[in-house]
Amino acid sequence: MRLFKRTNGVWYVEVKRNVVRSLQTRDDREARQRFVALQREAVKGKLVVLDRTPTMSLQEFVKAYLEWCQSNRAGRTCERAELALRKLTEVVGKNKLIADIKKKNMDDYVAYCTSIKNKPTTINIEIRHIKAAFSWAVEREYLKTNPFAGYKQLKYQNTIPRFLSENQIQDVYTAIGDNKTYRLIFALYIHTGARRNEIQNIKWSDIKPDGIIFEKTKTYRSRKIPTSKGLKAILSEYDRGIGQIFNITPSHISHVMKDYFKKAGIGHFKLHDLRHTFASLLVQAGIDLRTIQVLLGHTSYSTTLIYAHLSQNQLQDAIDHISY
Structure with missing residues (x-):
């Protein structure tokens, strides 16, 4: 023993x-x-070792895992895990025993996601969530092995992250107009690169003279972002209150900002592109990727590497320097 x-x-x-x-x-x-x-x-002689065959159904397992997630994972992570596991349940069936789930079931899942026009990036995110859930099942002894261990993610052509130009940023400010709430929300996005939930949860007490502290982050690690001159100027227009700054749901923020994007003539942009904008403009300003990794709160440097690109104008400038 x-x-x-x-x-x-x-x-x-x-x-x-x-x-x-x-x-x-x-x-x-x-x-x-x-x-x-x-x-x-x-x-x-009282120790009995049973070779137990798990009898938990997929529906029961999903319920148990999501309850655990509520106390141990960030809100957005729980939402993505729930979406992935609900879709897996649709494909496999809620009454199927998790002990009977095989790697082939992930193939069926991917085929289903592809049929409903999910993008490869979305499918890969959900594959990771499902694999994590079944690893949790192994840790809790609901399963002996993870049926999806080693399952490879989809290969696809990486695209350059979409980001706003400085002129487009001004167009969005113009579209927002006198709406002080969304003027501040937009400013926080492009000056801090924060995630949607991080901005939604920010409190007045998190705004310090030398920076903004984000406590409720995706990685459960707080981080402090220095305040730019532009953001300081905007913050000076507001009277400081007590408690949470924005009493708005994340989905409502996305919905309203989408309307402003359309009004600014960039309706194809999404809220997360503002995070890309923050990082991309820093790259163009010559800031190194390690610094950007810290500012964005990426745990892995490889995640930050998607910003190792130049704008089309910079590419043209580089080519124009060729003298032969």
Whole structure:
């Protein structure tokens, strides 16, 4: 009998070869106490090791996982996980036992997503969420192995992130006009590169003289963004209040900003393109990608590499320097 800790921080006991039991704790002291108790049971011959076949249905599993997500993952992450798992349930069937789910079911899922015109980037995001959910099932001993472990994401041609030019930024300000709430929302987007939920959750107390602190982030890591001169000028127009700045749902922000984009003549743009705008304009200003990674709150440098591009005007300028 062997006590060990996995990379997820949870303690386990290898009862016999290839038979592992979770102690359901990350606390070292508590794990050792439970291990001693199991050793005593083993000595007394009372330790029964069952080769249990999971009988949880996909519907039950989705419910349990989403309840866990509510307390352990960011709001947007929970929403994406729920969407992916609901679609998987439509494809596989809610009563199917998770023990009977095979890698082929992911092929069926991808085929379904493709049939309803989901983009490869969307499908890949959902594949990652489903794989994470089934890894969680293994950790909780609902499954012995993850049927989707090693499932490869779709290959596709990367496109340059879409971003607004400085003239288009002014066009959006003009479209917003006297709406002070959305003038500030738009300014926060293009001056901080924050995500939608981060801006929706910002409080007046998060705005400091030397920067803005985003506490509720996707990665659960707070970050501080220095305040630009332009944003300071806009913030000076507002009286500071108490508590949350915007009492607006994220979906409402997207809906209203979409109307302003149309009014500005850029109706094909999406709210997330403002985050791309922040990063892309920094790249054009010569800011290095490592700095941009920190400002955007990316945990992986590879994510920031999508901004390693130049605008079409800069590409033309580079070509024009060729003298032969």
